[in-house]
Amino acid sequence: MTRIAQPVAGKLKLAGWLGVASALIWPAQAALIGLVLGDLVAPGVSPSLSPLAGAAGFVVLALVRIVLDWISQKLSADAAEVVLRESREKLIRKALRQASGAAALSPAELASLSAEKLGALGPWATRYQPAFLRARIIPLAFILLAATQSWAVAGILLIAGPLIPIFMALVGMAAQDASEKQMVEIGSLNRLLIDRIAAITDLRLLGAEARSRADLETKSEDLRLRTMAVLRVAFLSSTLLELFAAIGVALVAVYVGFSLIGWMNFGTWGSKMTPAEGIFLLMIAPEFFQPLRDLAAAWHDRAAALAVASELETTETAIAKANTLMGTGGEGAAPTLGALRWHGLQIRPGEAAAPLPLPDGDIAPGEAIAITGPSGAGKTTLLTALVGLIHPEAGKITLGDTSLTEENADDWRAAFGWIPQSPRFADASLRELITLNRPGDLDAALDAAQATEVVAGLPGGLDARLGDMGGGVSGGEARRLLIARAHYAGRPIVLADEPTADLDAETGAKVIAALLALRSQGTTLIVASHDPALVAAMDRQIDLEGAA
Incomplete structure (x- = not known):
């Protein structure tokens, strides 16, 4: 994947950092809401902020986030387009250099790989790559912010957060294996379909339409089963990770609630938790898990892209080993004739x-x-x-x-x-x-x-x-x-x-x-x-x- 993404590595990195900047604006918005609501709930307990000033600040920060998110998505979409275009051009250029009779890549396999399978590189660039960078930075930053208000909440996030990457890694291995098998079935079905279309006249003359139809039905069913296996893994991973995220947010909510009503008097830095602090912690807790949830949602995009990248590398290697066309394939001027x-x-x-x-x-x-x-x-x-x-x-x-x-x-x-x-x-x-x-x-x-x-x-x-x-x-x-x-x-x-x-x-x-x-x-x-x-x-x- 590093080789494929090399031409757009800078653009993808910039898109990821803009996403990080956008996410880091949320704690400031949460602090504004905490100050406004905290003053309304318990006047004089924490610094006050007028609702109008708080709302204005929140809206301005929201607009900044919208602009940053738009630029980030635009950059990643442009990068995905470049990755797809250059990968397809490179593959087709190499395939066109196959010598007559070379069997490294049939037309059906070329169409399947270049049109359908390489499309999996798009979601990898637009979703997984930015999510991966956000997941590396945002959770750690939010833990540090939470720790300034409550070491107990920081501890909860620190324990619950790593569970998501651990299970992502476990599920990811199964996802990549399922995706690779699905890609093989897609190629086999496309190859069989092209062969049957090419031989349709002979099949009719031989009365073999029923057998040919049965073969296509069998291959289609195999592809359906492979696709359902990929979807099962994707849904399983999403369910597990949403469960851990929900548990983590619930623990923070229970702790903050009990602290505010006086049932828990520990976890802060020597003073009782104020409503403004509690609201701030409640609002950043879900956002702590959001980058990890985004990464989990895009994890099957990574698995599919890795499967395609592996097949692309194997195919390009096979083409390179096969006998290739001499010259460039362009027009020329005939040499002087003779024997x-x-x-x-x-x-x-x-x-x-x-x-x-x-x-x-x-x-x-x-x-x-x-x-x-x-x-x-x-x-x-x-x-x-x-x-x-x-x-x-x-x-x-x-x-x-x-x-x-x-x-x-x-x-x-x-x-x-x-x-x-x-x-x-x-x-x-x-x-x-x-x-x-x-x-x-x-x-x-x-x-x-x-x-x-x-x-x-x-x-x-x-x-x-x-x-x-x-x-x-x-x-x-x-x-x-x-x-x-x-x-x-x-x-x-x-x-x-x-x-x-x-x-x-x-x-x-x-x-x-x-x-x-x-x-x-x-x-x-x-x-x-x-x-x-x-x-x-x-x-x-x-x-x-x-x-x-």
Whole structure:
């Protein structure tokens, strides 16, 4: 938590000290009330103060407290906003640097952690942090103030006060454990929900809707139970701490009452307690416990924030260990073209996987090459390495006279077009997705990719928005749209990962024809595929069999 709060530590500290200053005004208000009421109850026993002067002083001090509280809350709210914004930006920046296929953080986990879970940092900054500082200072200050009037009352507060932090610590351990389990369930449910939404068409075809619904119901029930466990701990802690606070205030009230009626003649500093002193002590006793009560109320905010901070640190560590994108991910200028070669490549597919050795290769400009081999041989891994999406553990990749490095990766990728096996679409119109708002011949690109009829069948045509999963188009149609984008971009090298996977023969033939249209324009075409028809349509193949 210290690392997360570092950018706003000064603002949070100032907010806490303003809260302390506001709370320390209350004894002055209590003294004014004590003097006014004490003189009315027993004239001449204690210093007198006119009701008008007392009321005026009380109102002025109340206004000062209101201003201080407002500034304190504003500062802590601003600090919370900064913490949330910077934590989310940092997480998303790191997540976007994951290489293709990296499994450190799925989209569902990213959405759950960045949107829902990180929200727990807000109450921690706005409630817990200021309450923590007040709880460290205010009770001690009030004990000293009470001791100036009655050592007995100071003793009562000194005994009752520490019980609250002790039980807070005991309950806090249970609260953090319950919060961590709740966060795990939130992530699991979100991940399952996204997976089921993505596979909803397949689930319907397989008749597995009932089973999928049962899985979601089970996960939802698990989350409900975890949430109720957190709430039980929170309510238990509040009940215990309110009990101790009530007992402490009641003991002070009993002592003051008995002292004023003469039944107790001890606990003061050699003189009988006056009504003004008794009223003052009665009024500061509840405020002695208030910072501790506020801290107790915010204790589950701390537990939730600690759970989120722990998960955030674990996630960021996992992302750091995973294979990350080379370069910055920005736009670049394509290097001078030439033969694409690689030699001595070793690539680690995942964090726990051993480096995968890949056979050397040499592809001349304009060639159409099929990368073949069994599942797990490294076809997709090789493509992602060639396009500069992952760091090789060893080896060298060159394009003409240019070697792929971390420094020139953005320029390197400017020479490549990429067609993934599982199409994904940004939240933009189809026109923007294909053209990327750049000039060109869109109709020619659609015709070359045999995608004109696909666009014509969509509501809104080129203005249609497909959604992340390509809703409204089939798998083959989605791939033809991506091929149309490759035609439009005119990149000299295009890589396609299993472009005909899971397609029927007729649809696969259309995709193959769209890819060959790229090759006829002089584009270097590299495909990873198991499809005999697609492999046969290429000039030659590079077989990875036995390379793994």
